Amino acid sequence: MVVATALGEVLMAMPKRRYTYRILFAPATLGALAFLMRNEKDWPKIKQGLVLALLGDKGPSTYKKSRLGNAKVDRLAAHVLKQSGQPFEVRDFIPFGYDERQFNSPGIDLPMGCLMRTPNGEFAEYHTCADNLEFIKAASLADSLGKVLAIVDGFERDARYLNLSPKGEPRLGKRGLYQGLKKSWIPAEAEMALFWVLSYSDGAHSLLDIAERAQLPFGAIADAAQLMLEANLLKSLSEDSSERLGRMNP
Numbered sequence: 001m002v003v004a005t006a007l008g009e010v011l012m013a014m015p016k017r018r019y020t021y022r023i024l025f026a027p028a029t030l031g032a033l034a035f036l037m038r039n040e041k042d043w044p045k046i047k048q049g050l051v052l053a054l055l056g057d058k059g060p061s062t063y064k065k066s067r068l069g070n071a072k073v074d075r076l077a078a079h080v081l082k083q084s085g086q087p088f089e090v091r092d093f094i095p096f097g098y099d100e101r102q103f104n105s106p107g108i109d110l111p112m113g114c115l116m117r118t119p120n121g122e123f124a125e126y127h128t129c130a131d132n133l134e135f136i137k138a139a140s141l142a143d144s145l146g147k148v149l150a151i152v153d154g155f156e157r158d159a160r161y162l163n164l165s166p167k168g169e170p171r172l173g174k175r176g177l178y179q180g181l182k183k184s185w186i187p188a189e190a191e192m193a194l195f196w197v198l199s200y201s202d203g204a205h206s207l208l209d210i211a212e213r214a215q216l217p218f219g220a221i222a223d224a225a226q227l228m229l230e231a232n233l234l235k236s237l238s239e240d241s242s243e244r245l246g247r248m249n250p
Helices: 002-013 030-038 040-045 072-083 138-157 187-200 207-214 218-230
Strands: 049-052 061-064 088-091 112-116 160-163 202-206 234-236
Touching (some): 002 138, 049 072, 049 138, 061 072, 061 138, 072 088, 072 112, 072 207, 112 138, 160 218, 187 218, 202 207, 207 218, 218 234
Parallel strands (some): 061 088
Antiparallel strands (some): 061 112, 160 234
16 A cells, blocks of 8 residues: 555656556455446456555565466566566466456456565465564565556556668767766666667567567666657657656656
């Protein structure tokens, strides 16, 4: 609930969003079922989702995939955890756990993953009086929020582009692209992101596709694409991507 509340504050402060977001606070199982029953007409509007649970302990991050396991939220969550440089685990869906099992029901089929740290029932304090505020760590909450924001950033900034200078590599230095690389990225990493984006901006690959193949942070790939879009080396092929959003930070 703490992470979801902080996420809402960040989303509300964003000057422009590509998508709308709904943050649902509800009792487990019955709350999700009641929400789904009362809003059945809106199911087609819900693209994907993420259940947030148990995000404050010191354990490594764990992501549980949606029922079909190949939704965009599954790919983004796995990519963010892999690029975090921290221990993590990605698990396949099982019909037990939290409200992801309600949203993923075959008659509803809304792709919902679940982001946790130590999963339910796998730490001694679970459902005991020891599962209290002393068990929750501020650093773990902040880290969890950062990972959720990185997943949202992927949804907001992912797009497909077309290389407008595809016959060999264009000169990047004279266009000031090297100087435009953000200091938040390792220089060699940011430079490689430029070449990866140029190489795979063929209209068929999204930025997430490129980030996964290059094994680079999605943000580095998206920043590189933004620089080359501004330098007229790329053409946007995705809806709402002509005005890209800045990188999200917790």
